Amino acid sequence: MSRLLTKHLVVPVANEEDARETAQVLDCYEYGQITVVHVIEKGEGVPDKLPLEQAEQRASDAFGAFRGFIPEIETATVYRRDVVAAIIEVAVDVDASAIAFHPRGGNRFIKFISGDKTLKLITNVDRPVITLPEEAENE
Amino acid sequence: MSETEQELARDLGFLEAYTIGLGTMIGAGIFVLPSIAAEQAGPASMISFFGGGLVSLLAALSLSELATGMPKAGGSYYYVNRALGPFFGSIVGWGMWAGLTFASAFYMIGFGQYLLPGLGQYISFLAGWGQIGITAAALVMAAVLTAVNYYGVKETGALQNVIVLSLVGLILAFLALGIFGGPALGEFNPNGWPAVAATIGTVYVSFIGFEVIATSAEEIKNPSRNLPLAMIAAVVTPTLMYVGVMFVSTGTLSIDALSASQIPVADVATEFMGAIGGLVMIAGAVLATVSSANASILSAARVNFAMGRDRILVNWLNEVHERFRTPYRAITVTGIITLVLIAVGVGVGTLAEVASFMYLVTYALVHVAVVVLRRANPDAYDPSFKIPTGLYPLVPIVGFAACLAILVQMNVLVQVIGTGIVVFGVLWYFWFARDRAPSTSLVGEAIAPEPTAMADGEGRYRVVVPVANPETERDLLRMAAASAYAHEDQHAEVIAVNVIEVPRQTSLSQDLTFEEERVERQQELLESARDIATDLDIGLQTRAIVGRDAGSVILDVIEEENAEHVLLGWQGTRSRREHVLGSTIDPVIGRAPCDATLVKLGPEGGRGEGDVMVLAGEGPHAPVAARRAAEFVAASDEASLMLLNVQSSESESDEGLSPTERGEAVIAELVERAEIEYMSYDAKVAVAADTEQAIIEAVQEYDTVCVGATRSGTISQAVFGSLPEKIGAEVPQTVVMARGPEESPMSVREALMQRLEV
Secondary structure: OOOOOOOEEEEEOOOHHHHHHHHHHHOOOOOOEEEEEEEEEOOOOOOOOOOHHHHHHHHHHHHHHHHOOOOOOEEEEEEEOOHHHHHHHHHHHOOOOEEEEOOOOOOHHHHHHHOOHHHHHHHOOOOOEEEOOOOOOOO | OOOOOOOOOOOEOHHHHHHHHHHHHOOHHHHHHHHHHHHHHHHHHHHHHHHHHHHHHHHHHHHHHHHHHOOOOOOHHHHHHHHHOHHHHHHHHHHHHHHHHHHHHHHHHHHHHHHHHHHHOOOHHHOOOHHHHHHHHHHHHHHHHHHHHHHOOOOOHHHHHHHHHHHHHHHHHHHHHHHHOOOOOOOOOOOOHHHHHHHHHHHHHHHHHHHHHHHOHHHEOOHHHHHHHHHHHHHHHHHHHHHHHHHHHHHHOOHHHHHHOOOHHHHHHHHHHHHHHHHHHHHHHHHHHHHHHHHHHHHHHHHHHHHHHOOOOOHHHHOOOOOOOOOHHHHHHHHHHHHHHHHHOOOHHHHHHHHHHHHHHHHHHHHHHHHHHHHHOOOOOOOOOOOOHHHOOHHHHHHHHHHHHHHHHOOHHHHHHHHHHHHHHHHHHHHHHHHHOOOOOOHHHHHOOOOOOOOOOOOOOEEEEEOOOHHHHHHHHHHHHHHHHOOHHHOOEEEEEEEEEOOOOOOOOOOHHHHHHHHHHHHHHHHHHHHHHHHHOOOEEEEEEEEOOHHHHHHHHHHHHOOOEEEEEEOOOOOOOOOOOOOOHHHHHHHOOOEEEEEEOOOOOOOOOOEEEEEOOOOOOHHHHHHHHHHHHHHOOOOEEEEEEEEEOOOOOOOOOOHHHHHHHHHHHHHHHHOOOOOOOEEEEEEEOOHHHHHHHHHOOOOEEEEEOOOOOOOOOOOOOHHHHHHHHHOOOEEEEEEOOOOOOOOHHHHHHHHHHO
C-alpha cells in the first residue's frame, strides 16, 4: 500500500531562525499535516548547559516563528540527550510519513566536534527523510 | 522504537543531585585548605570545618524549603530576589557571581599547585616553575574550562559519578590508612578559639558546593524528596571527611611542615603511603579542582540567567549560542573575570575567603527569605519540604546569626573586598536595576499578612495587545503589562499579536519578495516585543499571524486565548468613511467579549504614567476606566491618581445637594464600584455650565486621561460614545478609553450563529 510522502511531516527545528527558514521553504510546497519538533538537549545526570526555563522558552519561540508562516501545526518538545534519536522517535510516535528538515551549515571542524546531525539523521532512520533546499524557491 | 525510554525534562535523581553537590564540595577545599587552616588554628581547625558544616546544614535546610517551594533556576539568588525584592536580589546576584568567580580562581590555583610543584616532584619537566608556573597553569586550565563550557561539550552523569566516587574512595583510603598510621596531635588549640572561629570563614568556600544543587532545582526529579535529601547529604558527607582529613593531616605532619606545603594532602599521604600515595592524591586533587571549577562556571551562568530574567542584569549576557546551545556570553564573561582574578595574584587564601564571604552574605539573606516567605505565604509558594516544626524559627534565626558572626570574624582585607562587592550590588541596584526590575518584595506582606486576591482557579489573566508600529509598541506593551501586573497572582501574561493582512485576491506565494519583507518586519516587531517584555519582566507570548482581516484575526486570538483584556493603540483621528475609529479597531472594540481598552498615546513621559486622571462619571464603564488608571499608577514609580467629576451648575438637584456634594458622592461611589479603595488618590469636583467643554479643558492638565465608554450598543456612530472619542481626538495627552465586558454587544458572528441554530 502506498501513501502520500508528505501526508504527515515531522519537521525538526533548532531555534527561532531555523524555524523561520524551514517554514518559509516548506511553505513553497504542498504538505499535509505538520508536527514541528524541538529537542531540548539534556545532560543525563549533569546539570544542563542551559537552564530548563531558558531552553523551553527557546522551544516556544521557535514554534511561534514557525507559526508565523504556517499557523496550522502540531508541536512537540522532547527532552533527550541524543537529538537525532529523539526526532526519529517522535516520527515513529506520530506515525509520520516522512521527516523534512532544513540542513544547517557548519564547517568541518564544527561538524567534527558536534557530530554531523544531518548525516546521522539520514543514515539512522526507518522512514523517508526530505532535505529541504537552502533557500525558498521563487516561482 | 528506541530502547531508551522517553526522557523527561527533569532527569536528575537523588544520586545525580548528590554527586553534583559532592563533586563540587570535594574540590580544592579539601586539597588546598588544610595547609591554610592548620596554619591559622592548628589541629583545632577540625572544629572550624565542623562549624562550617553546621552553618551549611542550617543553610541547606532553609534553602531546601525555598527550592522545593519555587524550583527555579538561579538558586539562592532567585529566592532572595523573590522574597526581599530587587535591592537584596542585586546584592545576592552579584555576590553569588563574585563568589563563584573567586571560588573558580581559587580552585584553579589549587590545580596549578598540585600540577606543578606537586607533579614536579616526579616529572622533572614540571618542576621549578615557581609561582609564575602555578599562575600560568591556572590560567590555561581556566581558559580550557571556559572553552569546554562555551562549546558545550557533553559531559555525562556517568563520568561525573566515576570522578566523584573515585574521589570519595581516595579520601576514604587516605583516612583509613592515615588513622591506621596512628596520628599524634600536638597542641590542640595553639591560637585560641577566635582563630578557630575566623578559620570557619576561611574554609567556608569548601561548603558552597551544595548551592549547585539549588541552582539546578528545576531539573531534579521528585524535588520534594530528592532535593532536601541530596542537599543535606551533600553537606554532611564532606563535613565528616574534612574533619577526618584535618585530623589525619595535623596528626601526621607538624603544623609548620603542613602550613608550608602547597600540596598538603599529597605530602601527608607520602608520609604514610610513600610516593605512590602522594602521586595518587595529586591525581585526585587535579581531578577535583577541575570538576569544582567546571561546576562553578556553569552555576555562575545560571545566576546570570536568573538575574537577566528578573531585569537586574542586561539580557544580552544570556543569549544562547546558535549552534552550541550554551549561554556563551555569560560563560565567557565569567571565564574572563576568573582569569583576571588568577592573574592579579591576590593569593589563594584571599580568593577562598572572599568566596566564603559572599556566600555567607547570601545564606544570611536566604534565612531571612524563608521567614519572609512563610509569613507572606504567596500563592506561588507551596514548599513540599518544610523546615520541621520544632526547628522552624530556630533554624533561620540561628543560621542568620551564625553567618553574621563568621563575617565579623573574618580578615579585614577580605571584609573590605567583600563589602566592596556588596556596595557594588547596592549601587548597581540604584543605577541600573531599580527602574527596570519590578519590585517583587514580599516583606510588606510578611509584616502585615492579609489574604491575597484569589485566582479564578484556571489561572492566567491574559491581555492581548495587537502591535503594528515599532514606535508605539513599547508603550502599549507597558500599559498592557500594568494591567497584567495587577493580576500577577493569576500568572498574568501579555500576548502580542501582529497580523499581516493579505488581500483576498493575492496569495502568499504571489509576491514572495514583498511578503518576505513584511514577514521580516513582523518578526522584527515581535522580536522587539519580546525584548521589551523581558525588560518589563512580563510573561509574553507572541503570535505572528497572516490573515485576511486584522480585526477578525484579533477577535479570534482573543477567543482562542480566552483573554480577559484587549488593549489597542489608536492614532486619534476618526475615519471618515465606513469605519468609526478604524477598520481594525471597530470590530475588536465593538465585539471583543472581554475588557477592551483603546489608547491614544500622547507625548513621551505621559503614556499611562505621570499624573493620571480618571473621569469619574456615572456611566456603566467608569469603574473599568478607574481600574485601568489604578493599574497604571500602581505599575509606575512616580504617578499620581486623580478622580475628576464635572457637575453642571445649571441642573437642579432633587435631594437639595450642592453640585459639589453630588460630585463627591459620585466619586465615592465610583471608588467603591471600581474596588480601588486600596489606592491613594485625589478627588476633585468641577462645576461648570458647559460640562463637555469643562471636561476637555480640565483633562489637559494631566498626563494621562482615562475615560470609560459612555454608551453601549452596536457600532453605529460611535464605539465609545461621543464624549470619550471627542476627548481622544482633541486632547493632545494620552487618552485611555475603556470598557468592560459586561455590556459588550453580541458579536455579529454570535448573532448569526444563534439565528442559524433556531
